[in-house]
Structures are given as structure tokens and as C-alpha cells.
Amino acid sequence: MTRLLCLCLWLCLCLSAQAVAATLITAPDASPQAQTTAAWFREEPVLGALHGQVVLAQRSQVAALLPPRLRTAWQDWSQTLPAARPEAYALFSKGNWLIIAGDDDRGVMFGMGHVLRKAERGRVRGLPLYVTPDKAIRAHQIGYRFKNNSYDAFTLPMFERHLRDLIVFGTNGLQWIAPISDDAAESPLFPAPPLDTLIGVSRLTERYGVDFHLYYPQMMADYGDPAQRAAELKRFEALVRATPHISSLFIPGGDPGHTPPDILFPLIRDEAAILRRYHPKATVWVSAQGFDMAQYERFYALMAEENPWLTGVFVGPQSRDTVSAQRARIPARYKVLFYPDIAHTLHTQFPVPGFDPAFALTEGREPINPQPQAQSHIYRHFAGDFEGFVTYSEGVTDDVNKVMWTGLGMDRSQSASVLAADYGRYFLGDARFGVVLEGLERNWRGPVRRNGDIPRTLTTLNSLPHRDNWRYDMLAYRARYDAYMQRRAVAETQREDAAYQALSKNDFQAARWALSTPDDADTQALRTEIHALAGRLYSDIGLQLSVRLYGASNWERGANLDRLQLSLNDRVWLTRRMDEIEALPVPARAERVAALLRRxxxxxxxxxxxxxxxxxxxxxxxxxxxxxxxxxxxxxxxxxxxxxxxxxxxxxxxxxxxxxxxxxxxxxxxxxxxxxxxxxxxxxxxxxxxxxxxxxxxxxxxxxxxxxxxxxxxxxxxxxxxxxxxxxxxxxxxxxxxxxxxxxxxxxxxxxxxxxx
The missing domain is CATH 2.60.120.260 (Galactose-binding domain-like)
Structure with missing residues (x-):
């Protein structure tokens, strides 16, 4: 009995020891930003799963926080590292100690992010390591506007969570579309006025120590008119005066906007002067988007001049010249940023290659679109020509693609598969969800009717633990949508074939019956599941998958629930042709039927x-x-x-x-x-x-x-x-x-x- 009691006590002590969360050690003179990072880390479940001591500090502060034996081991290794670099971080472990050392405050935060996305079963593998960012600017655009597929429903706490999630993978800034663009002034889904939300998010970025980039299109009709120019400068000054934190100003030549270069450049020069009265360190960027060939040549000529107020150029959609061509024409004193469209599948900067018409028609231009391999390739293909990026986004449907760009911008040595696994581990608690992301990308390769990846991807997703999580629901929605469309594409083809077969026998009634055959029970069950997921996604993250049900601005803006039952054959056209033929005298029908059969x-x-x-x-x-x-x-x-x-x-x-x-x-x-x-x-x-x-x-x-x-x-x-x-x-x-x-x-x-x- 005594032996049994001792065994029970020993087990209890072991379990108690395992349950003890790590002790977080920070520098006593930590900056306000570092304190924000530490407070954030304490809220994360990952810290509770680690054991021992975790040091979170700048590299220059670490040695003073360590016991002598560990200090020697740390110094022996850290002395092999290069001199401190902006936003870089080092991770080192020995025994039950984990050291997260940033070369600056942002490096501390990004080092913590590395631990958050890599920790598994209380451990971080692959240490020691030192990571230096591949690109200096790694930002994502946010549009708090009616056109957007989700952000117009976000509250400030939702934006803060989203900012944190992006920082974990290495984002160092948000670009905010000013409340002056090619959009409605209000959205019925706004939880707060646009200016209030802009100011609130600007304060959030300042608190977390990341950049706030203001995207400010020039939308007045004619800036050659002195009155319109003066009104624009007055409106601009009111906005930048009210905004607490602005790191940079981005002004597109077009998309939206339409101002020719000779008028645009002096206007931006004056706006830059106004901006720096309130935000002295802010940088200024311009794009040639929308310009025709003659305007491009004038743009290059103006860039060849001395423009001390201008930092550089960003290259985005609707640009005649690629980022490579523009880098070659723009003087080296100007930096070049990329502004890639990661949100759209067609009518876009990077169309999905070989996108099956059934998917193009139904899932549309702005669907849930994880493309880990494609986005990784696009980044690497152009990486030599840009010094940073701000991705063009329309909400959360491109959530995975943001992670790909940010992760590569932080560390280009990572593969798409590794980043996909990180996404699964951090957001869904299981790295195996990365396989689902890659499967969803393969679902769009080749003809939908013969794509074996579609059922495999759904099976893989269903084999993994269910998560009460909007990101899980997005993957489930896409996997089921793909499977549903595959079933319907096959069935619709069979219905049309059967209709033509009936027409070959002059049996119009059988042809109509064939075209109107209902979906089978399994297909109908998938449709029910898709509708349920759409409702949850709207409730949880504001994703607007329907115009009628959830207030989307347009079906093209991600609202593909509205196209779930769209015909995938020529049913309507063929029915109208049959109506016309049946209205003819019997002797006159044969030639028309023959023409239909030939098609x-x-x-x-x-x-x-x-x-x-x-x-x-x-x-x-x-x-x-x-x-x-x-x-x-x-x-x-x-x-x-x-x-x-x-x-x-x-x-x-x-x-x-x-x-x-x-x-x-x-x-x-x-x-x-x-x-x-x-x-x-x-x-x-x-x-x-x-x-x-x-x-x-x-x-x-x-x-x-x-x-x-x-x-x-x-x-x-x-x-x-x-x-x-x-x-x-x-x-x-x-x-x-x-x-x-x-x-x-x-x-x-x-x-x-x-x-x-």
C-alpha cells in the first residue's frame, strides 16, 4: 500500500511539473514596444505549452539575463553572428532555456512570431538559427470599404487580431485605403465610421511598432483646375493631420485615378510637403498604373529628374511595364516596391493558369484561393527586382496567399510546403492542414470533370480534426464547393448529352426531361453544408459570400454562394432553340434539329x-x-x-x-x-x-x-x-x-x- 501511495505521489509530481508553463524573462529596461510584445506572448497558449525559461529581449540585452554557464554558451554562439541588422532575430536553446533575441524591437517581435508558428508539443525544432528579412517592406493592403469581401464588417478588435496574425509570419506594416477612393462612401456593414476606424488602426500599428502606409488615390476630375487642386490639398491635409501615425504615402497613377504625369507629380510634391509637416519621417511612393505608352514615357522622363520629395515607385496591376521593366528604367536612387494582386483569379494581374470554365463561372474572380505554390513562384520570379512589397488584397479570401508573401519576405529559404504547414500549425493546431492548402491549389489544375485531387482533398480535410475556427471553415467551404462543382459539371454534361441524344430521335419531351433532372442526394447534401459554412463565415469573420444573404457589394467580390446552382451547360439556350423549333411546322423542323445536333x-x-x-x-x-x-x-x-x-x-x-x-x-x-x-x-x-x-x-x-x-x-x-x-x-x-x-x-x-x- 505504501509503495502504491509513493507511486501515485510520484506521478502527481511528474504531471504537476509538466503542467508548469515556461517562465518569461524580459529585460528590465525593455522599450514600450518590447513590453507590448511580451504582454502579447503571455496571452498565447504556446507559452503555456513551453517549459523552463524563455528569454525575450534584444540581442544586446540577452547575456545579462542568463546564468553564467548558459551565458558562456550563448556568447560563444552569438559571437559568430553578423552585426545587428534591422528586424533580424536569433533563436537559441540549451537545456530547458529558450532564447528569443531580436536585433531590434521588431526583431524581438518577429522572433516571438517564429516560436508561435513553429512550436509543436512544447518544442521549437531547428535551433539555433538566425533570420534576416529578405525584404525591408512586407505589408498588406486593407480596404475598409463596401467593395471589400470582409473588412467592412471588421471591428477594431478584429483588426488587431488580424494584425497580430500577420505579424507572426513577418508582416511589418499595413497599407490602408483612404476613405476617398472609387467606392461608396459607406457600407451597410460598417461597425464604425471610416475615419474613426482608420485612426484606430493607425494607433494599433503604432502600438505594435509596425508601419502604417496610407494609400491615397487622386479622385477629383481635373487637377489642372486650380480650385479642384486646392480642394484636394485641403482634404488631404485634414486627413493626415487627423491620422496619428503615418509611415508612408502611396499614390497610384490609376486604378483608381486618371491624372497624367505632368499634373500628378507637382500635386504629389505638394502633398508630400503637407504630409511631412505632421509626419516628418514619412516616405512617398507613386505608381504608373493605368498610364498609356505615351504617359509611361513621360513618367520615366519625370523619374529621371531630381525629385527629393519622392522615395520610390510601386508597381501594381494595370501596368503596361512589369516590375522588371520598370526597375530597369527607373534611376537606382529610387526604390521599387511590388504591389501584387494576390486576391483574384481572372481579369487580373496573375490569372490562374488553365482555370476551368466551370470554376471561372461559379467560384469567380475573388474566391477563397489558397495558392501556396503559385504565389511562392511569383514571389521568387520577381524578387530580384523589388525591395519590398504591399500585396493588393480585398479581404480574407486570400488569407493563405498573404502568409506566403510575408513568410518569403521574411525568409526566402522557406519552401511553400513549409509555410503551408506553418499556417496549419499556427491557425489550426496541426501542420497537416498544409497538405489541404496544397490540395485546394491542385483542385484548380486541369479539367474539373477529371480532377482526382478534388475528392482526395476533401477526404484529407475530413480526416483531420475539426476546428471551431473561421479559417477551418474557409477551407471546408472551398473543398466542398470544388467537390460540388465537380459533381454538377459531370452531371450537367451528362444531362446535355442525354438531351441531344433524345433530339436525335426527335423526342423533345425526353430532351427537356433530361435537362431538368435534379441533383442526386449526395450533391444536395453538399449544397446544404456549403450554405451552413457560408453562414458561419459571415458570423465569425464577416465574409460576405452572398449579395442577398450577407450584403456583398457584388457577386464578383467573393459572393460565389449566389452562383452555386448556376447552369454549367447550355440548358437555357437549348431550351429556347427547342421552343423555336417546336413552333415551326413539322416538315420544317428537321433541318433545324440537324443544325442543333451538329452544333x-x-x-x-x-x-x-x-x-x-x-x-x-x-x-x-x-x-x-x-x-x-x-x-x-x-x-x-x-x-x-x-x-x-x-x-x-x-x-x-x-x-x-x-x-x-x-x-x-x-x-x-x-x-x-x-x-x-x-x-x-x-x-x-x-x-x-x-x-x-x-x-x-x-x-x-x-x-x-x-x-x-x-x-x-x-x-x-x-x-x-x-x-x-x-x-x-x-x-x-x-x-x-x-x-x-x-x-x-x-x-x-x-x-x-x-x-x-
Missing amino acids: DAPPPDGFYDDLGDPQASPHLVRGTDWADDPQRMAGALESIADRTPDDGWRLAWITYAEALYETPLELRYAGLDRTRPYRLKVVYAGEDYALPLTLIANDTTTLHAARARRSNPETVEMDLPPEVTAQGHLSLKWFCPQGLGGSGRGRQVAQVWLYPL
Whole structure:
């Protein structure tokens, strides 16, 4: 009995020892920022899971906080490190001691962040180590505005939590869109007025010791008008005077805005002078976004002048010249920052390559979009040309992509898989969730109907512990949405095939029945789960996945719940054609039915391309590989129009190919019959704006001069001059007007047939 009692006491002592949280040791003369970091660390569960002593201090303060034997070990190792560098940190462990040593106060905070995201079962592996940031500026844009998919529902405590989460991975600043932009003045979801929230977040960044970057578009109609210019300067001064902490000012040339360089530069010079009355150390940045070719050349000429008020240039979407091209043209005395769009999948700076039309139509432009491998590649591809970055974001749907950019900006040696695992470990308590992030990215590779990763990713997610956590719900929403769309895409294809099979037998009733077959029980169950997740995400983080239910500004702004049941076949169009045919006399129906059954099939020995479908456009010249040109500046890209099959448009009209700026859109044919003339049929279709297009064969023969689309869609047919096919091959190139600015888009071709007569 005595032995049993002793054993019980021993077990209790062991359990008690294991339950004792680590002791946090800080410098007695710690700065206010370091004290904020220490207070934050004490709130985190990770500290409670560590054991022994944890030292959190600047590198110069550490030795005085250690016992003699450990001090010697620390000094022997730390003396091998380089001289102190901004925001760098060192981690060292020995016995039951863990040392988090920053080269400055930010380094202390980022070292703590490393421990928070890497600690597992009370340990941090891979020590000792020393980390120096890869980029000096690692920031993310916040838009507290109606257009945004979530931030307009955030309270100040939510912004503070979000800021902390970003700092853990290495973020050293937030960029805030001023309450003067291309947006509504108010959102019905605002918990507080825009200026109050701006001031509150500015104070938060000051408290945590990170930067507050003000993004301030110039939105008045004409700054050549002295009255408008004076009104702008007065409005600007009121804002910067009211804002407690501003590290820098970012002014875009466009997107939004429209001021030419010769008027923009003097205006920014005067705004810079006003800014520095209240924030003397603030830096000033400008972009050439939206400029056309002539304006770009003037921009470069102005950059060649002495502009002592200007720090540098940021390069973002709607830029004719890439960050590499701009770095080459801008004098070295100016810094160059990248402003990458990490939020969007199409109609964007970095379109998802080969995005299946079913996903493009339903998940849309701003879905939950973890892309660890793609974003990692984009960062590394351009990293040599920028000195920092501010990612362009529209809310929380790009949450994973923010972590990728921040993590690489802090330590480029990390792989995408390691950062994905960190995301899982820190936010979801299990590094295995990183596999789910990579699986969701693979879900979008290749044809949706045959993608085996979609069910595998959902199975993997379901095998992991459920978390009561909005980030878990975002992954669950996307995994189920992908699976649901795969099921529906397969079923919709089968329904349409069955309808045409019935039409081949002149059975219109059977064709209608086939098109209206309901989803099976498993598919309906997925739909119910998706709706439930959308409701939780709105309640927990303000994510607006529906216009009607959750107040999203537009379906394109992440509200893809509204497209959950969108047709993925030509059901509406085909039903209308059947209505027309059934209204005809019986003898007149056969020819129309035969035409329906042929649909897009070319005549014998002809060719057909559905240019918006990567799997059905064999003659499209795609140009450089995505890996070498992720912006698609020198190649073709597929996209979709602002229409749906439920509008009565065919899928083949909704999807199209295009190219940017001066890059021609090209189709190339070989193996033509040299003895026969050919006919060309083109469907021009796409978004409501379109550019005048010139079509040239073999770089020599103009098939049609610059012409605007006369309807949407529009079918154009022509007989080709015999000489353009006489050599047995043919190149077709579509050109738009030269020197355009803006997005460079608008050269949109949906379908092309080439066939011998």
C-alpha cells in the first residue's frame, strides 16, 4: 500500500511539473514596444505549452539575463553572428532555456512570431538559427470599404487580431485605403465610421511598432483646375493631420485615378510637403498604373529628374511595364516596391493558369484561393527586382496567399510546403492542414470533370480534426464547393448529352426531361453544408459570400454562394432553340434539329477552336510558359465574360481567349489542303467593353481592318484569299490599337472555325 501511495505521489509530481508553463524573462529596461510584445506572448497558449525559461529581449540585452554557464554558451554562439541588422532575430536553446533575441524591437517581435508558428508539443525544432528579412517592406493592403469581401464588417478588435496574425509570419506594416477612393462612401456593414476606424488602426500599428502606409488615390476630375487642386490639398491635409501615425504615402497613377504625369507629380510634391509637416519621417511612393505608352514615357522622363520629395515607385496591376521593366528604367536612387494582386483569379494581374470554365463561372474572380505554390513562384520570379512589397488584397479570401508573401519576405529559404504547414500549425493546431492548402491549389489544375485531387482533398480535410475556427471553415467551404462543382459539371454534361441524344430521335419531351433532372442526394447534401459554412463565415469573420444573404457589394467580390446552382451547360439556350423549333411546322423542323445536333462541329476536313476552353483550343498559340510569364504579358490567356448560361448565352460564347497590350492573339494551322480555298468563321464575344480589332493572316494580309464588335456576341464570316493557305499553313493574328493603358485587355475571341469550301 505504501509503495502504491509513493507511486501515485510520484506521478502527481511528474504531471504537476509538466503542467508548469515556461517562465518569461524580459529585460528590465525593455522599450514600450518590447513590453507590448511580451504582454502579447503571455496571452498565447504556446507559452503555456513551453517549459523552463524563455528569454525575450534584444540581442544586446540577452547575456545579462542568463546564468553564467548558459551565458558562456550563448556568447560563444552569438559571437559568430553578423552585426545587428534591422528586424533580424536569433533563436537559441540549451537545456530547458529558450532564447528569443531580436536585433531590434521588431526583431524581438518577429522572433516571438517564429516560436508561435513553429512550436509543436512544447518544442521549437531547428535551433539555433538566425533570420534576416529578405525584404525591408512586407505589408498588406486593407480596404475598409463596401467593395471589400470582409473588412467592412471588421471591428477594431478584429483588426488587431488580424494584425497580430500577420505579424507572426513577418508582416511589418499595413497599407490602408483612404476613405476617398472609387467606392461608396459607406457600407451597410460598417461597425464604425471610416475615419474613426482608420485612426484606430493607425494607433494599433503604432502600438505594435509596425508601419502604417496610407494609400491615397487622386479622385477629383481635373487637377489642372486650380480650385479642384486646392480642394484636394485641403482634404488631404485634414486627413493626415487627423491620422496619428503615418509611415508612408502611396499614390497610384490609376486604378483608381486618371491624372497624367505632368499634373500628378507637382500635386504629389505638394502633398508630400503637407504630409511631412505632421509626419516628418514619412516616405512617398507613386505608381504608373493605368498610364498609356505615351504617359509611361513621360513618367520615366519625370523619374529621371531630381525629385527629393519622392522615395520610390510601386508597381501594381494595370501596368503596361512589369516590375522588371520598370526597375530597369527607373534611376537606382529610387526604390521599387511590388504591389501584387494576390486576391483574384481572372481579369487580373496573375490569372490562374488553365482555370476551368466551370470554376471561372461559379467560384469567380475573388474566391477563397489558397495558392501556396503559385504565389511562392511569383514571389521568387520577381524578387530580384523589388525591395519590398504591399500585396493588393480585398479581404480574407486570400488569407493563405498573404502568409506566403510575408513568410518569403521574411525568409526566402522557406519552401511553400513549409509555410503551408506553418499556417496549419499556427491557425489550426496541426501542420497537416498544409497538405489541404496544397490540395485546394491542385483542385484548380486541369479539367474539373477529371480532377482526382478534388475528392482526395476533401477526404484529407475530413480526416483531420475539426476546428471551431473561421479559417477551418474557409477551407471546408472551398473543398466542398470544388467537390460540388465537380459533381454538377459531370452531371450537367451528362444531362446535355442525354438531351441531344433524345433530339436525335426527335423526342423533345425526353430532351427537356433530361435537362431538368435534379441533383442526386449526395450533391444536395453538399449544397446544404456549403450554405451552413457560408453562414458561419459571415458570423465569425464577416465574409460576405452572398449579395442577398450577407450584403456583398457584388457577386464578383467573393459572393460565389449566389452562383452555386448556376447552369454549367447550355440548358437555357437549348431550351429556347427547342421552343423555336417546336413552333415551326413539322416538315420544317428537321433541318433545324440537324443544325442543333451538329452544333460546333466543323465541316469535313475543317478545324474548330473554343478559345476559352484550355482543353478545346488546339490551334491557340499560348506563348511563353506560365512559369516564365505568370502575368501572361507575352502569351494568350483564357477568361470569361460577365454573362452566364442562365442568361441564354452558350458556354462557348461566355469563355474566350485574349492577349494583353501589344501582344497579338494568334491561332496557327498546319496541314491545310493547298489546292482548296478556305472559309473563316469567328465569334467575337466577351465582356461589354471591346477594342477595335485588326485581323492579319501570315503577317502580310489584312483580313479585316480595325473594327469594333457590333453586337455581343457577333459572328463574322469571310472567304480567305487563296494565297494565304497556298503553302499549307496559316497564321491568324488579332491586333488591338497600339499604346493602350489600363488593363490592356479587350481583345476577346470566343470561337473560330476554319474549313475548306
